[in-house]
Amino acid sequence: MIEQKDIHNRLLTGLSPADFGLLAPFLEHIELDRDYVLVIPNKPIEYVYFIESGMVSVVAEKSDGRSIEVGVYGRDGMGATTVLLGSDQTPHHQFMQIGGAGFRLSAVDFLRIVDQSSTLRNMMLRFVHVFMTQTAQTALVNGSSVIEERLARWVLMCHDRLDALEFPITHDFLSMMLGVRRSSVTDAIHLLEGEMLIKATRGHIKILNRQRLERAAGASYGVPEAEYRRLIGPL
């Protein structure tokens, strides 16, 4: 049996012991390797996920093939929140951007439990609100910030969800996430490297100075993060 004190997921640790007890018997531990698909767009959702480590990308795609990341979450959140909103599917991809582990339970079980406890439901819905804020912030910065700022924001969001200062990611993946050219990412990385904020090696990015990186991200970073702290707790 899983004990609440061993959990890293902020939504699960934030539950009352009673609410956690409702979920615990159904939580199935699962390895979540890089590229593991949590949600297939426009297909019925079978499982709901609570991430313990690693990071998930939520990606929207246009019919012309172009796609862009609209949000990320890790141990701060849960996967397939859309089932909470009464839809068993969504048009967005969700997959592990950085490998890790977590728990899953069937969407059916989850919905049954949610109906038993309004406090548990409210915790999950507060996360939906924060995630909406993050998506809105993404819309904002995609329309008004230069690539360097958006990259800095992405690196910060990544660091918030992983304990490591260094994490695996290629320019190519970043270019898909940010919706820009691969070589534009390379250029932006060089800019941040030139300011000694990060250090990039093949397939990896390392944060050298988090505080100054936040300054480089400027107004692009912070609003959804403040909302998370207000409604759920520290990241």
Add this chain to the structure above:
Amino acid sequence: MIEQKDIHNRLLTGLSPADFGLLAPFLEHIELDRDYVLVIPNKPIEYVYFIESGMVSVVAEKSDGRSIEVGVYGRDGMGATTVLLGSDQTPHHQFMQIGGAGFRLSAVDFLRIVDQSSTLRNMMLRFVHVFMTQTAQTALVNGSSVIEERLARWVLMCHDRLDALEFPITHDFLSMMLGVRRSSVTDAIHLLEGEMLIKATRGHIKILNRQRLERAAGASYGVPEAEYRRLIGPL
């Protein structure tokens, strides 16, 4: 007493008569003139709104002053959905982009009623899901579409929520909504006018050919709209 058959709001008309009966006694009719503010960012929300006519802009703002529209709704939706998600405030502005009318009720009354009927709550939550999809689509097109396409999308979304082919809007307002320069909007309008898709006069835009306008919007338009039809019904 307000009767359901007289209502234009799609969420209210989609409710069962019993669920509508729970809300009806609390609905207060209200004129919603242009620029009327429904939600002040980071301030407690007093009222929840159901729009009957007109259109609301939801706008996210960066601390450097730049802001951008992250979504719109009208008779298809409700205002201040964030109270459904357990937060009495949100970082986003909401104001009437195009004047109209609607109903409001206090957030407290609304939450009490929502707790009484899970079918009513589910209807509202399905709208939250669709609105999230719209925000995600905005993030997508802000990052990957040229202004002309984004403008076409905006005009289509406006038409979906108003019965009129013509509606009042200035280039200046559009530039704030799309997050671009005012004169870039002028240029994009001229492009669409050149293809005989719209006709712009001082302070107004008129749709000449909706079908071809959808083609001009390309892959920017359609995903959230399909999700609305799937989960709630025709616009």
Add this chain to the structure above:
DNA sequence: GGTCGATAGTCCGGAACCGTACCGAAAGGC
């Protein structure tokens, strides 16, 4: 009917970013 603020048309140089491509270097498989 004239004045004035709001709205729209236009122009300039320049910055950001794109599409595409080529090449070298690092990592991984055999």
Add this chain to the structure above:
DNA sequence: GCCTTTCGGTACGGTTCCGGACTATCGACC
């Protein structure tokens, strides 16, 4: 150790859009 694949650095011309400004025109109001 060699070969293949993946990844990153760089280059080029071209397009989109920006920041800023100036002017023309419309419509509301006195």
